[in-house]
Amino acid sequence: MANVTTSSVAGVVAGKNPLVYSASSPYTIFLFQAVLILAFCQILHWPLKKIRQPRVIAEVIAGIILGPTVMGRIPGFSAMCFPQASKQGLSLVANIGIILFLFIVGLEVDLKYIKKNLTAAVSVGIINMAIPFAIGCGIAKALYNHYKEEDQDVSFTTQMVFIAVAMCITAFPVLVRILIELNLIGDLVGTIVLSSGIINDLTGWILLALVVTLANADNGIQTLYILLLAVAWFFVLLYPVKYLFTLYLRRWTNDLTSGQPSPLLMILIISMVFTSAFYTDIIGVHPIFGAFMVGVIIPRDNGYVIRITEKLEDLIYILMIPIYFAVVGLSVDLTKLNKGIDWAFCIAVIALAMSGKIMGGFIGAKLNGFCWRDSLTVGVLMSCKGIVEIIVLNVGLNAKIISERVYSMFVVMAVVTTFLTTPLTMWVYPPKYRKGTSNWSDDKKGKEGENEEMLSETTTKLSIASLDRFGFSGVLLLLKKIDAISNLMLLLKDLEKDRPGANIFAIHLREFTSRTSHLLEASSAGDSSKNEQEYADSISILSIVKAFSTMLDINFLAKSLLSPINSFMVSVNDQVTGPGNFLLTSASPSGLFQASTEGDFEMYKQVLEECKCHVGVLIPNTTKFSEGTKTIRLIFNQDDRLSSSDLLALHLVHRFALVHPDIHVYVRSTASRNKEFEHQFEEYLESSREDVFLHISYFKTLSDIMEKKEEEFGGSLFVVSNEFMEDHLEDMVRHGQSKEFDTLVVRAK
Known part of the structure; x- marks a missing residue:
């Protein structure tokens, strides 16, 4: 029988040094x-x-x-x-x-x-x-x-x-x-x-x-x-x-x-x-x-x-x-x-x-x-x-x-x-x-018509009177999570109502983690033979978007994008073909508070600050998939001077009015009602369709809007400029969660 000492079995309890090498x-x-x-x-x-x-x-x-x-x-x-x-x-x-x-x-x-x-x-x-x-x-x-x-x-x-x-x-x-x-x-x-x-x-x-x-x-x-x-x-x-x-x-x-x-x-x-x-x-x-x-x-x-x-x-x-x-x-x-x-x-x-x-x-x-x-x-x-x-x-x-x-x-x-x-x-x-090898819509440049030529410049030269010649040279859909796909796709359908068969370029953004499997995927991303596999590689998100786009009659192009999370906007901007593009994405309401662990707040800030084209960030709170009409609510930050983002928001509401004729406009003002101002955007919004129901009201603080008992906000879509949202982010998010309305934050390039 082998001679086994107590210390070799009992280890440190018997006083054995565990760092002494033992061949056994x-x-x-x-x-x-x-x-x-x-x-x-x-x-x-x-x-x-x-x-x-x-x-x-x-x-x-x-x-x-x-x-x-x-x-x-x-x-x-x-x-x-x-x-x-x-x-x-x-x-x-x-x-x-x-x-x-x-x-x-x-x-x-x-x-x-x-x-x-x-x-x-x-x-x-x-x-x-x-x-x-x-x-x-x-x-x-x-x-x-x-x-x-x-x-x-x-x-x-x-x-x-x-x-x-x-x-x-x-x-x-x-x-x-x-x-x-x-x-x-x-x-x-x-x-x-x-x-x-x-x-x-x-x-x-x-x-x-x-x-x-x-x-x-x-x-x-x-x-x-x-x-x-x-x-x-x-x-x-x-x-x-x-x-x-x-x-x-x-x-x-x-x-x-x-x-x-x-x-x-x-x-x-x-x-x-x-x-x-x-x-x-x-x-x-x-x-x-x-x-x-x-x-x-x-x-x-x-x-x-x-x-x-x-x-x-x-x-x-x-x-x-x-x-x-x-x-x-x-x-x-x-x-x-x-x-x-x-x-x-x-x-x-x-x-x-x-x-x-x-x-x-x-x-x-x-x-x-x-x-x-x-x-x-x-x-x-x-x-x-x-x-x-x-x-x-x-x-x-x-x-x-x-x-x-x-x-x-x-x-x-x-x-x-x-x-x-x-x-x-x-x-x-x-x-x-830096020079990219190719862009998704190079073949679309110059094909959008004379009414969209203004998009080669920023919206600072626009006014309400010239908005009828405003349009987007391309629409990009930036996806990070699966939650808001239905909301985004319905929003896109409403946005492109007057352009059936419009091309939408969807980007699924994923964090590059230095894993070799990510490295292999990123280095072969340009291989067209792998396009079909990209849907599976993107956790089926792009395939879900493809299914929605087929249902909603939207032409769908897609790309799965791997990028370090601290510099993802560099990768996103590489897909932008010009300042006239419109990038639409979403952010989780709970993730927009700075204390949140979801990380949406930093992404939200980067998209609005660094994107090289017009931006819309949807903050969804409605969960029902519905193609019915909804109330569109537009908030203007002031009545004496509209920013380029205000004008972009007005243009989006004009396009939404083709489907949703119930429009409520809220104007922040300390003065009396500005009849000339009201007439300008009344005329512009009513040009989308004859039966638009337009209601204009004035407010001083956000609570003036949210505390109106006669208003039913559930299922509505608020369209606001980034400037307004900077001062009211947490309030708008909390009201959206409690009253169950969506918010679209826009920023013009």
Whole structure:
């Protein structure tokens, strides 16, 4: 019978130190290490995300802090928290995580996306790699002579190629996150950077595979055999395996149709990943290459790769990747860079890596006809290193291609270049210089007729007398929640009564959360083959709008828009084709109080303050779906001078009067009744239809309206200007909830 001591069972109760590594229960210290790593990563990421820095920077810095550079200098810290024997468990989880991560990176590589911009993608991608590659070859000789260690059995050629690869690589996963964070996915520059980044990514992994092969082979013949075996395996995966896998999906499963991988298929896919990783490892190439190859061959139909990513990404990104970077950081010892020449090399590596990538991107973009600002932006974005650079460096360190000091220098370079990418891009390429690739209604420009030409200017030049020539050049419907769809669609039907078959462009706004599944969806948003799937991807909101539009005879165009919530108006404004557009959206009544947790208040403010066209925000309180008539109530803030928003509100009421002839107008005034003023908008409103019932009254405070006992407000629609609503927001919302009327807040551009 095995001898089991009381302390080994009772643990801390019996006085056992849980941080002492035990081969029989290695998970005990692993659990402590995992929590420590995750806590450090989260603490560091909190301030960095305020300045739009990717999570990878916090994770690498956390690893460096926990390593010998900072915390490791505390006596006994490394021996207690990260004993040498426990690092095997961390390394195992980290390496499984990085294998699965490279599989997800492979899923991100959309070869069809390259074909859309093939010439620019190839030229920018290759030139952007060639210049820093040449610079890397130049500095490699100095690094090899100065830092080659005695036990480092590696040829200069191998190290030269490795350093050149480390200098020229671009971190595609981090790059896409930065593009989305800066709202550049739909921009012309963003499109070229994405397609060039894929070329750069593929070329970089091929070159790295070559370097690892050179390091693992004893002679040239072995190198050739390893390369041939790797290439042959890729073609086996690309053709017979991909064909059979796709055939199985189409013929015997419903996965591609539904876009949802079944548990059985997930088992098959993970088995393919591990089998391919095992093969590339045993032939002398790193296992990450096998995982990457499998990711490339997975069918992309109907958002299938997005659903696969959703099932895997949380465990990988929340647990495994931070542990991987902690292991990386534990190998970084900046205290070894204790000479002036070390930091001179470090600064030189950073400067050459940045300048080489920027120069390469600039030249490549200029050759494709880009202006200097766009070309410079392409170069800055392509200089991003991030997570891929760290993986490359770790592969080189484990293969003993580079020394620990060179490794530490390049890790610092990766962190600095990634950190600088976002602020440099914002400085070089601010929003006012950006160019979208296309707009939803380009074909509608100039087709609205002479009566709407005024919309090319702001409404400040309008008067009541000229409102008969006022109109909208396009209507956009901004959706965030499902609650108010019926109210918005009925409002649109009334608004477009005199224009049957009018085009409405619906935008479903969703928050980009840095999830890789969101990243994949955003980077493929321009693919027309995925339009049908967008309804399902948008939680069926757009499909519900489509059903309503069919019932109400409204032509429907739609787009699902992923955007960081703190800058969503930049993305929305990209869809606006001119100041004459009218953007209609809704806000929850309960969410408009500043103390609310629903977040509608900030969105409400941003839409009214930052939108580049006319705006209407519906605050719904009626819940019944009814196409009957309702009372329209218009509030004017003053009678002696109408603002542009007042005039816009009057125009909307004029259009509503075609369906709802019962119009009540409330005018704030301290003077006597203004007969001329009343006659002007009486004449204007009655021009919509002859049987309009118009009632005009004056008030001093909002309570004068709301406390009228003879008025029945239930089911009414109040139309008010933004200026009036600024002073009465909470009062109007509370009255709307208690008396059950809707409010439409308008702001003219």
